Amino acid sequence: DNKKFIGQLIFYFQDCPAIQSKIKNLEYSKKSLENLFNYYYKNTNSKVAFQKKTEKNKIEVGVLAGVALSTLKFNQINFSTVLQNSNFNYSTNFTTGLLLDFILPRNNNKLSIYNELIYTSYNISGSYNNSTTANGSTNTYTTFGYSYLKLFNMIRYKYPVGKSFIFVNAGITSGLNIGGSNSQRQETIIYNTSSALEYNAIIEVRNVEQGYALGLGTKFDNCTFELRYERGTGLTNPQEIKSISNRFYFIFGVRF
Numbered sequence: 569d570n571k572k573f574i575g576q577l578i579f580y581f582q583d584c585p586a587i588q589s590k591i592k593n594l595e596y597s598k599k600s601l602e603n604l605f606n607y608y609y610k611n612t613n614s615k616v617a618f619q620k621k622t623e624k625n626k627i628e629v630g631v632l633a634g635v636a637l638s639t640l641k642f643n644q645i646n647f648s649t650v651l652q653n654s655n656f657n658y659s660t661n662f663t664t665g666l667l668l669d670f671i672l673p674r675n676n677n678k679l680s681i682y683n684e685l686i687y688t689s690y691n692i693s694g695s696y697n698n699s700t701t702a703n704g705s706t707n708t709y710t711t712f713g714y715s716y717l718k719l720f721n722m723i724r725y726k727y728p729v730g731k732s733f734i735f736v737n738a739g740i741t742s743g744l745n746i747g748g749s750n751s752q753r754q755e756t757i758i759y760n761t762s763s764a765l766e767y768n769a770i771i772e773v774r775n776v777e778q779g780y781a782l783g784l785g786t787k788f789d790n791c792t793f794e795l796r797y798e799r800g801t802g803l804t805n806p807q808e809i810k811s812i813s814n815r816f817y818f819i820f821g822v823r824f
Contacts, residue, residue, distance in 0.1 A: 623673030630823035637816040638690035654694035663688040682724040689715040704758035714748030732788040743777040792821040
């Protein structure tokens with residue numbers, strides 16, 4: 569450790585013998601130095617000409633609501649091409665939640681640790697044409713419907729523009745699967761005779777979905793609007809069937 573500051577303090581406070589013993593074992597930290605100066609002023613009956621207030625983290629809480637557009641993609645599937653080649657639609661669903669923003673001091677409060685707990689869901693369907701011949705056709709229809717509690721932990725940077733702010737944020741997500749189901753229906757039509765088989769599209773569903781998120785938005789007074797993209801690990805165990813979830817959020821937030 570560089571201890572030169574101790575010698576400087578001994579010389580600076582030489583008119584206060586009572587403080588010398590406190591200087592020798594002093595730690596080089598903001599709090600310990602503040603305490604030392606306050607002790608000096610108290611024992612010498614001196615007045616503090618200026619003392620900057622200690623900057624503290626600011627905490628903001630609020631609620632949010634919006635719309636989530638979700639879809640699924642599957643690849644690297646062994647022994648099956650149905651999920652991999654199915655055309656899954658985007659599911660549009662309502663989303664809502666709570667926000668907690670830890671605004672860091674300095675830099676005009678531009679940087680913060682932004683957190684959300686939201687509820688979101690989707691109901692996604694897709695189809696695949698197994699075969700089509702002169703005698704008939706076989707098609708497979710797949711549906712996934714699940715709900716999640718999602719935690720977003722992100723770093724946010726905001727920049728002032730007039731009376732408002734624009735901001736960007738990036739971070740990680742964790743989603744707890746709180747319920748849902750999936751199914752597949754294979755329909756075969758031969759010479760105007762139809763038959764159908766129904767079964768689960770995926771037997772083992774991932775309980776926790778992880779991913780990352782990127783967002784861009786604007787803030788005016790206590791209101792925010794954000795466009796966010798999230799990419800997650802989907803529903804499946806990657807060792808068997810690799811899946812990817814893609815979500816686009818349009819979120820409106822209000823802070824108290």
